[in-house]
């Protein structure tokens with residue numbers, strides 16, 4: 001069982017325009033509405049492949065009702081914690097040339113009781129084995145140490161705990177030593193405070209986190225795939241996508257593939273291959289659609305257990 005906690009979920013609205021021009025009226029050629037927020041997406045990706053998961057999230061306002069309805073329709077089990085404010089709507093504008101512009105709202109304010117109830121609900125959904133995953137930004141009112149509290153509480157009930165966040169909440173979570181973290185390239189650079197131009201730079205920085213007590217660091221690298229580092233292994237995996245459609249939520253699908261594979265007992269190389277298969281399959285789908293088993297079957301992944309560390313990374 002993989003329980004996800006998304007303190008700041010969203011309704012994701014993706015619109016396609018010819019070319020985004022500041023200050024002009026645009027006519028969208030298509031619109032895609034998905035349930036959103038990083039942990040919600042991890043649960044959606046897991047449910048789509050038939051893996052056991054529950055998404056824990058605050059729910060309020062008309063957007064909250066829509067979010068729960070969309071999750072129900074997608075067959076994703078969720079546990080909503082009622083809040084006074086309204087769930088946010090995040091907008092992605094996709095140019096036909098593939099450029100994506102995202103506008104993420106701050107989200108509704110959480111009260112201290114809401115935060116405590118979210119943590120309690122997450123632990124209550126944990127069935128005794130498997131993973132608890134905390135993902136995404138924190139809304140106003142949530143303490144910066146929310147994910148650190150999740151790591152400590154999760155560890156106390158015997159869960160393996162993963163965190164995917166950024167900025168101060170991620171830095172605070174690292175101090176609590178989650179079992180796994182999944183920064184993307186930019187987030188790892190932010191943590192490192194320097195540019196990470198090559199695979200070797202990423203490996204060195206990931207190893208620094210491993211040395212600080214985090215068992216597994218999986219860094220998603222966009223079109224360059226992903227690098228997994230632990231005390232024994234450095235493995236790189238990559239898949240070519242000939243026609244990328246939307247990268248929104250690809251990192252969440254990548255994390256879902258990784259945790260699902262680790263929970264099934266696969267080794268690090270096989271788990272990273274599954275992760276990249278999932279992330280890259282998502283890139284070929286519109287909005288933040290999650291891949292079905294058929295979509296996953298279509299992706300060929302190259303895995304390298306002795307990657308060329310001098311390899312320069314694109315953006």
Ligand SMILES: Nc1ncnc2c1ncn2[C@@H]1O[C@H](COP(=O)(O)OP(=O)(O)O)[C@@H](O)[C@H]1O
Nearest residue numbers: 184220221222223225226241250251276279280
């Ligand atoms: N252009 C691309 N071509 C192929 N795979 C991609 C591409 N962009 C992303 N991916 C896949 O999606 C995963 C997550 O992408 P990334 O952009 O690093 O995550 P995030 O959404 O967290 O920023 C990557 O590890 C890779 O497997």
Ligand SMILES: O=P(O)(O)OC[C@H]1O[C@](O)(COP(=O)(O)O)[C@@H](O)[C@@H]1O
Nearest residue numbers: 036037038090104136137248249250
């Ligand atoms: O919590 P944040 O950082 O604002 O991100 C939330 C957004 O991220 C997503 O999970 C997508 O992930 P990416 O932006 O990493 O592709 C959306 O569903 C959601 O709108």
